[in-house]
Amino acid sequence: MVKKRRSIRRYQDRKVPREYVEKILEAAFYSPSSMNRRPWHFVVVDDREIIQKLANTRRALRFLETAPLAIVVCGDETISSAWVFDASIAAEHIQLAATALGLGACWGHVLDRQHSEEKSAEDYVRELLGIPEHVRVLCVIGIGYPAEDKEEHKEEEIMWDRVHWNRFGSTL
Numbered sequence: 727m728v729k730k731r732r733s734i735r736r737y738q739d740r741k742v743p744r745e746y747v748e749k750i751l752e753a754a755f756y757s758p759s760s761m762n763r764r765p766w767h768f769v770v771v772d773d774r775e776i777i778q779k780l781a782n783t784r785r786a787l788r789f790l791e792t793a794p795l796a797i798v799v800c801g802d803e804t805i806s807s808a809w810v811f812d813a814s815i816a817a818e819h820i821q822l823a824a825t826a827l828g829l830g831a832c833w834g835h836v837l838d839r840q841h842s843e844e845k846s847a848e849d850y851v852r853e854l855l856g857i858p859e860h861v862r863v864l865c866v867i868g869i870g871y872p873a874e875d876k877e878e879h880k881e882e883e884i885m886w887d888r889v890h891w892n893r894f895g896s897t898l
């Protein structure tokens with residue numbers, strides 16, 4: 727499954743069944759988290775108009791325009807200072823679960839990016855969805871039936887020279 731997962735940015739005009747949405751969220755909640763604090767919040771968006779607004783967060787999120795489903799991955803910073811790591815792992819679980827169900831998914835980054843000169847991408851999403859200040863927004867995962875074909879990952883991508891045995895610089 728890890729080889730099959732690719733960033734899919736174009737989706738068919740077809741709804742993701744509710745039971746699939748639930749399976750994807752279940753996978754997110756099985757993520758590990760620092761000190762098992764589990765700071766996650768997920769805003770599940772299947773309203774087309776709201777998804778269009780999410781696509782306007784920043785250029786790198788335009789791919790959401792054809793997505794029938796978007797999951798906004800958040801973390802409560804009052805629950806854990808490690809919320810970024812915990813939310814990142816959950817975001818990857820979401821993508822792997824989507825892949826396992828025959829869906830395509832892609833990470834649209836929000837944290838520490840700008841919507842405009844005056845507004846951060848995070849504030850734009852927070853205002854759009856009514857997310858409170860202490861709940862931080864990491865990314866939006868677009869999900870849907872793929873409308874593009876991508877090859878799975880290849881062994882050539884494995885960077886054995888970046889693997890160090892016992893001591894940095896000592897490769898195989």
Ligand SMILES: Cc1cc2nc3c(=O)[nH]c(=O)nc-3n(C[C@H](O)[C@H](O)[C@H](O)COP(=O)(O)O)c2cc1C
Pocket residue numbers: 731732733734735786787789832833834835836
């Ligand atoms: C932290 C992070 C941020 C990313 N942000 C975006 C993004 O804003 N927009 C986008 O289209 N893809 C984004 N991606 C997807 C990457 O471009 C993609 O994973 C990379 O090109 C490798 O391709 P693959 O996912 O098909 O293996 C992001 C991925 C990660 C892990």
